[in-house]
Amino acid sequence: MPLSRSEILKMLDGYDLTDFQKEVLVVTGGIEKGKVLTYKQVAEKTGHGKAYRAVGSALKKNPLAPTIPCHRVIKSDGDLGNYSGTGGRRKKRELLLSEGAIPPS
DNA sequence: ACCGTATCAACTA
DNA sequence: TAGTTGATACGGT
Numbered sequence: 001m002p003l004s005r006s007e008i009l010k011m012l013d014g015y016d017l018t019d020f021q022k023e024v025l026v027v028t029g030g031i032e033k034g035k036v037l038t039y040k041q042v043a044e045k046t047g048h049g050k051a052y053r054a055v056g057s058a059l060k061k062n063p064l065a066p067t068i069p070c071h072r073v074i075k076s077d078g079d080l081g082n083y084s085g086t087g088g089r090r091k092k093r094e095l096l097l098s099e100g101a102i103p104p105s
Numbered sequence: 106a107c108c109g110t111a112t113c114a115a116c117t118a
Numbered sequence: 119t120a121g122t123t124g125a126t127a128c129g130g131t
Contacts, residue, residue, distance in 0.1 A: 020114060039126055043113085054114035056125035061115085075126065082125035089125095 003029040024058035029068045036101040038076040060084050071095045
């Protein structure tokens with residue numbers, strides 16, 4: 001079990017984030033190890049469904065980069081999308097490969 | 106493969 | 119309040 005909703009909210013507490021942002025971060029933090037969700041899937045989980053764009057913006061604003069596994073969120077096409085964390089896309093791919101979330105090319 | 110449109114939330118003026 | 123942008127998605131050409 002990755003991170004509970006209350007834990008995420010607790011960490012987000014103190015930052016200037018909107019409800020939507022919190023929702024996205026909570027869902028992202030709830031992704032189990034070795035799993036990957038698409039931006040659309042996350043949007044669906046937040047309840048907005050079609051806000052896949054806003055989901056990306058929320059993850060970018062994520063102040064808890066290493067704490068929240070934002071690297072487990074990829075595009076629907078199977079591409080990695082982008083990553084604001086350290087190392088950028090390269091690091092993201094490395095992490096996903098390490099977890100076996102994505103098959104090696 | 107490339108381009109345009111759809112859709113939603115946040116940001117800035 | 120209106121216009122622009124962004125870690126996308128989907129369909130048409």
